[in-house]
Amino acid sequence: DTEALVQSTDGHTSELNHISALTVEAGDTTSTVAVAGGAAAGGAKAGLGCTYAENSIGGSGADEHQKIRAAVDDTAITTFDSNAVATVKAKDAAKVKTISIGGAGVNGYTALQGSVAKTGIYQDVFSGLHNTSVDSGRNVNNLTLTVEAENKGDIVTSADSVVVAAGKEEGVDVAVGVALSDSHMTTKAEITGTQAQKAILQLK
Numbered sequence: 001d002t003e004a005l006v007q008s009t010d011g012h013t014s015e016l017n018h019i020s021a022l023t024v025e026a027g028d029t030t031s032t033v034a035v036a037g038g039a040a041a042g043g044a045k046a047g048l049g050c051t052y053a054e055n056s057i058g059g060s061g062a063d064e065h066q067k068i069r070a071a072v073d074d075t076a077i078t079t080f081d082s083n084a085v086a087t088v089k090a091k092d093a094a095k096v097k098t099i100s101i102g103g104a105g106v107n108g109y110t111a112l113q114g115s116v117a118k119t120g121i122y123q124d125v126f127s128g129l130h131n132t133s134v135d136s137g138r139n140v141n142n143l144t145l146t147v148e149a150e151n152k153g154d155i156v157t158s159a160d161s162v163v164v165a166a167g168k169e170e171g172v173d174v175a176v177g178v179a180l181s182d183s184h185m186t187t188k189a190e191i192t193g194t195q196a197q198k199a200i201l202q203l204k
Helices: none
Strands: 002-006 015-018 021-028 031-042 046-059 066-073 075-078 086-092 097-106 110-130 134-135 144-153 154-167 174-191 195-197 199-203
Touching: 002 021, 015 046, 021 066, 066 075, 066 086, 075 154, 086 174, 110 144, 110 154, 134 144, 134 199, 144 174, 195 199
Parallel strands: 002 066, 015 075, 021 086, 031 097, 046 110, 066 110, 075 134, 086 144, 097 154, 110 174, 134 195, 144 199
Antiparallel strands: 031 046, 046 097, 097 110, 154 174
């Protein structure tokens, strides 16, 4: 899991005073690749081959999802600088690739090859502003505070099979590739219990 938090650890309100810029950001830029390859060769009768590759981020169960969270909780934010900007952002940009390649060769009757590739992304992306006061103080220019959650995860799954049969005998040559992709992702941005004076709050 990945978290970026501003919050009190003793039950009191935390304070961020006289800020000109604030960024609270949690992100996942994981890039993971799984490759499986195999080959089988047969003599006069059969050549059989099978490959399997699996790759995932997080687990399929709700409690197994990878969490990406950015939040400001129970905090007093003030600024006296012109055009102050604050951002609370959670972003997923993970890339998951799974490649399964197999080959079978035979000099007789039957050549069979199967390849299976499975890829999954299971994530919860969340950003929030909770029980927080935002005040631009004496400054006539507003503080702009943006709460944003973004999900740009990418899945690539490839299953390839090649069969080569040689010889004069007639036979059966079969190649099968199966690519499976699965994703369960939630993306949420929220502002709750927050008061703002001379401030612009944006939710994306």
